[in-house]
Amino acid sequence: MFGVTLPVSTNRPVIRRAGSRPVISDQEVDEMKSVTMPLHSAAILPSPILLWRLKVLLFIVWGVSCCKISWDSVMRMSADLQDLFLYEAFLYYNPLLLVTMMVWLWGVNLWVFAQSTVNYARIFDLDHTHLTHNEIWKCATWMTIVVPTSMTAYLYLYSHGEVSLAASQPVILYAVVLMLLIFPFDIFYLSSRYYFLRTLWRIILPLQAISFSDFFLADILTSMSKVLSDLERSVCRMVNRQVATIAWFEADSICGSHSVAIPLVLVLPYLCRLFQCLRQYRDTKEKTSLLNALKYSTAVPVILLSALKYHVFPEKWINFYRPLWLMSSVINSLYSFYWDLARDWDLSVFSRIFKFKSPHICTTIFYGRQWVYYWVISSNLILRCTWTYKLSAHLRHNYITVFTITALEIFRRFQWIFFRVENEWNKMTAFKTSVELAMDEIGPKEDDRLLGSSNHEI
Numbered sequence: 001m002f003g004v005t006l007p008v009s010t011n012r013p014v015i016r017r018a019g020s021r022p023v024i025s026d027q028e029v030d031e032m033k034s035v036t037m038p039l040h041s042a043a044i045l046p047s048p049i050l051l052w053r054l055k056v057l058l059f060i061v062w063g064v065s066c067c068k069i070s071w072d073s074v075m076r077m078s079a080d081l082q083d084l085f086l087y088e089a090f091l092y093y094n095p096l097l098l099v100t101m102m103v104w105l106w107g108v109n110l111w112v113f114a115q116s117t118v119n120y121a122r123i124f125d126l127d128h129t130h131l132t133h134n135e136i137w138k139c140a141t142w143m144t145i146v147v148p149t150s151m152t153a154y155l156y157l158y159s160h161g162e163v164s165l166a167a168s169q170p171v172i173l174y175a176v177v178l179m180l181l182i183f184p185f186d187i188f189y190l191s192s193r194y195y196f197l198r199t200l201w202r203i204i205l206p207l208q209a210i211s212f213s214d215f216f217l218a219d220i221l222t223s224m225s226k227v228l229s230d231l232e233r234s235v236c237r238m239v240n241r242q243v244a245t246i247a248w249f250e251a252d253s254i255c256g257s258h259s260v261a262i263p264l265v266l267v268l269p270y271l272c273r274l275f276q277c278l279r280q281y282r283d284t285k286e287k288t289s290l291l292n293a294l295k296y297s298t299a300v301p302v303i304l305l306s307a308l309k310y311h312v313f314p315e316k317w318i319n320f321y322r323p324l325w326l327m328s329s330v331i332n333s334l335y336s337f338y339w340d341l342a343r344d345w346d347l348s349v350f351s352r353i354f355k356f357k358s359p360h361i362c363t364t365i366f367y368g369r370q371w372v373y374y375w376v377i378s379s380n381l382i383l384r385c386t387w388t389y390k391l392s393a394h395l396r397h398n399y400i401t402v403f404t405i406t407a408l409e410i411f412r413r414f415q416w417i418f419f420r421v422e423n424e425w426n427k428m429t430a431f432k433t434s435v436e437l438a439m440d441e442i443g444p445k446e447d448d449r450l451l452g453s454s455n456h457e458i
Helices: 026-044 048-077 079-115 133-160 163-182 189-206 212-223 225-239 263-282 287-297 297-312 314-344 361-366 370-391 399-452
Strands: none
Touching: 048 079, 048 361, 079 163, 079 225, 079 399, 163 189, 163 225, 163 297, 189 212, 189 263, 212 225, 212 263, 212 399, 225 263, 225 297, 225 314, 225 370, 225 399, 263 287, 287 297, 287 314, 297 314, 314 370, 361 370
8 A cells, every 4th residue: 555565474363254165385395394294204114023933933933934945955965975064065065154154252251341341442542433333243143044045045056957057056156255355345334344455464474563452363264264164175176166166075185174275274374373372472572472373373283283193104194293293282272271261361250241230131140150150160161172183184984073072163263252351351451540540650750850940940
């Protein structure tokens, strides 16, 4: 009327006649959608408990299916070929099965460390992107699914006459594992894979100061020397195209059970650990490093003397080399057992590794219990002695027995990790406390000297 444009409020209520339909703007429609859509999407999501039960059900169905298919495939073979058939299948897949077991147990180690006061990230000098126990268990879950599935496919295809397809199963699996390890792009935990490969390189070439993670992983590899030996034999047969054939059955062949490469691979982790101790002695001049090097050197004659059985006359082996092998085995087992108790562990006080920050059933069962120490000490001694069976090539006839002893050794190393990491953490905290006390003693004296001095300059 007066030529002035009146401002229109966007937040004013809508005025309408009685009985008419409300007029809603597009902006109000969008706002209503933004409010209601999350509610609808949240309402249709299943509960975490339901998802977990579904995953467990699918896992059980998968496990039963793999066992049923594998059993039927083995039963299709003739009785005289079943043992050789399973022996070859175990050779290709038992290394990865044992690695999967080690990954599961390592996740348990990290879970216990996270619940206790042990700062494992600081001990291993890990950054904030390191894998937690949940991520470790995710990797182990996928390994638990993929490896037995490939083994089931191998058994099924081989028993049904598809030899070439069966031979490709372990080759594809090993190639995928290798690609996942060395894949250079930022997927699948690149920083953790780089940390692992870098540590392996530092173990093989100890040209630098030895860190805790270096010799820690090297110690684990000594427990998995049989796994490394089987990996070498498997790769050898894949390279020489002996998978799913009987060419490897000849013991004196390039990939046979009498191959020189077997003891060389078995002794490799111990030699790496030996050189680490020598390097540590060069850097620190501590005599305990030489004694530790001596411990690893005692494993060398156990492995090499056992391998000589296939390369000397039987009479010479029985009368000369076998007594030396027995003596070396006893020395290695007892020396390693003593070092675990006296050096790697600190059993002078009760372990606090199972004293969790919050109440937990594990604290009630394990913390402050004397039976834990009796169990750990006795099982460590027994498994140290049985470990000689695995290192001796001339005793490895039954692959089921060897697989069981290797799995028990991995379990022994799993126990060892708890006390070894806690001992290192106690040393770090004790050193930090001593440094703080020393600084507290020096600080007041230095302040008094400066305040009492009349000739200081500012």
